[in-house]
Amino acid sequence: MNKLIMVLGAPNDDNGQLSPIAIDRLYRAFDLATCYCTAKIICTGGKGEHFNNTSKPHYYYAQEFLILKGIPKERFLKGIASTNTVQDFSMSKSFLEKYNPDLLVIITSEFHIERVKLIAEKIIPKIKKFYASVASSLTEEELKPLKEHEKNAVYFLKEHGIKY
Numbered sequence: 001m002n003k004l005i006m007v008l009g010a011p012n013d014d015n016g017q018l019s020p021i022a023i024d025r026l027y028r029a030f031d032l033a034t035c036y037c038t039a040k041i042i043c044t045g046g047k048g049e050h051f052n053n054t055s056k057p058h059y060y061y062a063q064e065f066l067i068l069k070g071i072p073k074e075r076f077l078k079g080i081a082s083t084n085t086v087q088d089f090s091m092s093k094s095f096l097e098k099y100n101p102d103l104l105v106i107i108t109s110e111f112h113i114e115r116v117k118l119i120a121e122k123i124i125p126k127i128k129k130f131y132a133s134v135a136s137s138l139t140e141e142e143l144k145p146l147k148e149h150e151k152n153a154v155y156f157l158k159e160h161g162i163k164y
Contacts, residue, residue, distance in 0.1 A: 003036050004077075004101035005029055008088055008108040008116065009045020009058045016054050016061045020137050021109055026065050028107050028134045033071050039105070041071065044088045046081030057081045085115060089123040090164035096124055107132045111147050115154050122162045 007029040010022035018026070033041055043066075045051070045058025052058045059079030067073055077099075082088045096104065104127050108116045113133040120129060136143055 001038075002100070002102045003039035003105060004096075004099060004103070005032055005036065005039050005041045005105045006088075006092070006107065007041065007043045007062055008085065008106065008112070009043070009051070009062065009082065010109075011051040012054070012058055012061050014053050016056065018061055018065060022058075022062065023065070024109065024134045024137050025107050026062055028132055029062075030066055030069050030071065032105055032107070032132065033066065033075065036105075039075070040077050041066065041075050042077045042080065042092065044080040044082045044092070046083050048083040051083075085112070085119055086123075086162060086164050089120050093123055096127055100127075102128065104129045105132055106130070107134065109134050109136055109146075111136060111143060111150050115150055115157065118154065118157050119162055123164055 007025055010025060011019040012022060029041065033039060043059035043062040045062065047057055057079060059081065063076050063079065080088060080092045082091050106116060106120060106129055110133045113131055117131060
């Protein structure tokens with residue numbers, strides 16, 4: 001079976017240290033990559049003021065984390081230098097359609113999953129998907145603004161549609 005694991009980006013600091021959100025997602029990616037040992041992996045995330053101010057794209061740090069955990073470099077496909085969730089899918093759409101996986105496993109955080117589903121189903125509707133949401137290691141207080149942001153973003157998408 002031709003499986004593809006897609007890990008959605010999250011913040012890292014100015015030294016390339018991954019945020020707890022990114023690490024939570026990458027541990028799930030590691031678990032799934034271990035279970036599906038022939039699946040290819042694609043990481044998303046470029047550079048942007050609100051999530052990565054380094055000279056390298058976020059996906060570089062995500063791949064390095066997984067390589068240090070023991071995932072072979074050969075399993076990684078070229079990363080997607082996206083700056084937001086819509087770009088995660090719009091920038092990878094033509095590649096995903098060409099690659100045509102039997103199953104695309106999309107990894108993101110629980111608080112982000114509803115928006116990811118809305119966007120992915122709109123942009124890549126024909127690709128069979130499995131959504132792997134990850135519980136956050138953040139405190140409820142730290143999650144509160146993220147959940148509020150997601151609530152507003154989902155409302156906006158439902159009201160205005162997805163532009164890509």
